[in-house]
Amino acid sequence: MSGKPKLYYFDGRGKMESIRWLLAAAGVEFEEEFLETREQYEKLLQDGFLLFQQVPLVEMDGMKMVQTRAILSYIAAKHNLYGKDLKERALIDMYAEGTTDLMVLIMMYPFLTPEDKEKQLATIIKKATQRYFPVYEKVLKGHGEDFLVGNQFSWADVQLLEAILMVEEKSSSVLADFPHLQAFKVRISSIPTVKKFLQPGSPRKPPMEVKDVPGIMKIFYG
Known part of the structure; x- marks a missing residue:
């Protein structure tokens, strides 16, 4: 595996989008594995990677991190985006x-x-x-x-x-x-890193639409 953080989520915004934003703002390149089937999600569950049986899941610095707030706090602290005291x-x-x-x-x-x-x-x-x-x-x-x-x-x-x-x-x-x-x-x-993330072709996701909902529901609820 490369040294880049790896993000596990469906191909859409949801709770992962703020994580994408923060990594991008910090100038950190990342990889994504999109969950497209129920089987992919169940594999993560079976492997014990989803501590509370839910995504987002971010693999970085030798950790498999869940819970959006914990992930964001870690990234912010690591990249000096969390204040001085x-x-x-x-x-x-x-x-x-x-x-x-x-x-x-x-x-x-x-x-x-x-x-x-x-x-x-x-x-x-x-x-x-x-x-x-x-x-x-x-x-x-x-x-x-x-x-x-x-x-x-x-x-x-x-x-x-x-x-x-x-x-x-x-x-x-x-x-x-x-x-x-x-x-x-x-x-x-x-800000250069933010400006880059706002350009076409970046990992930023478009707004979710109604047509996206059935596929997402199938992944997580069968």
Whole structure:
């Protein structure tokens, strides 16, 4: 096996996408093994690789890591994207958890009925513009720095950009009332490693669509 991290997941965003984002932002190349059949998933279970019987699974540094938050924390700490002390790490955790809560709402969207999708879309836009984005706008305005924490590029910045772009896919004008977030989006998107990940042909996945759902359900539920 090469020294590159290896990611095990289906060929789509889901919970693995934030891991792809963070590795890419850190300038780390990785390999992926896409789960396309129920048999592949069952093999990982039988081999004991899935500690809690679920993916994402990331193989790196001699470890087989599961649980998205643990994987992200490890990558962030290893690549100096986790602040300079415990206080900064706590802030990064807080901001990352907030964006995770918002992104989970969007991840659920393709699995809903048409009626529920309409309600969910309204909920996504409302929470983005009234609960989550105002927090980050206030933080950036308050300290006047380029990044969310410690004036240093961190996991929190990576995940906030990911969340912004996900919401913009649902409503392109969502940042209209957030000038500091607009500037943040441009600034973080211009970081060379991030810019590379945003280019066509990168490992970044497109939004999940309804047509993708049956295949995913078959892999994990038979």
